[in-house]
Amino acid sequence: MWLCKSSDYAAMIMVFLSDHTDRVVSSTEIAKQLTITQPMVMKLLKQLARARLLVAERGNDGGYCLARAAELITLADIICAVEEDLALMECASQHSACQLESRCHLRLNWLVINQVILTVLRRINLCDMQHPLSLSDLLQGNTTDLCCVSENKKEEPA
Numbered sequence: 001m002w003l004c005k006s007s008d009y010a011a012m013i014m015v016f017l018s019d020h021t022d023r024v025v026s027s028t029e030i031a032k033q034l035t036i037t038q039p040m041v042m043k044l045l046k047q048l049a050r051a052r053l054l055v056a057e058r059g060n061d062g063g064y065c066l067a068r069a070a071e072l073i074t075l076a077d078i079i080c081a082v083e084e085d086l087a088l089m090e091c092a093s094q095h096s097a098c099q100l101e102s103r104c105h106l107r108l109n110w111l112v113i114n115q116v117i118l119t120v121l122r123r124i125n126l127c128d129m130q131h132p133l134s135l136s137d138l139l140q141g142n143t144t145d146l147c148c149v150s151e152n153k154k155e156e157p158a
Contacts, residue, residue: 006082009036010044011129014053014078018070018126024063044082051081070126076118087114 012034017025031041045064048054053073054064066073079086101107120138 003079004083006040006044007079009034009040010048010078010082011075012036013041013044014048014066014073014126015129017054017064017066018073018130021066021070024057024061024065026063030064047082048078051077053077053081066126073126074122075124075129076121079121086118 013030013036016030016034027038027041027045030036030045031038034041045054045056049056049064049067052067055067056062056064076086098104098107123138124133
């Protein structure tokens with residue numbers, strides 16, 4: 001599976017916005033801070049907003065912000081918003097046109113592997129992406145939103 005550069009940029013944008021939840025952020029600021037071209041940023045912001053991951057505020061002081069809490073937005077959400085189809089192999093895609101599909105015994109395995117990848121991407125949220133991930137934690141399903149957990153602890157009364 002080769003994810004497009006768009007998926008990488010979209011994840012960067014979403015993590016950047018998760019660091020700036022106190023305000024709306026303009027597309028110009030996002031492009032400048034992340035050194036991504038303005039047209040690419042605009043395209044991705046539209047796709048992410050269409051997928052209801054972002055909210056667009058119009059006007060002079062307008063910009064973008066997360067549509068919901070960072071811990072509720074997963075990598076799978078982001079990638080699926082910008083990728084046409086998320087499949088490791090052609091036969092695992094929604095619109096498979098593989099000539100060998102009818103006589104290949106690997107298709108079911110690729111479908112399972114594809115589901116495993118999607119499952120892991122659904123476990124990783126924006127908070128998880130703000131710090132280094134541990135392979136062992138991911139494989140065991142232990143993605144305890146460290147930054148979100150520490151933020152929530154600050155808010156709890158003593």
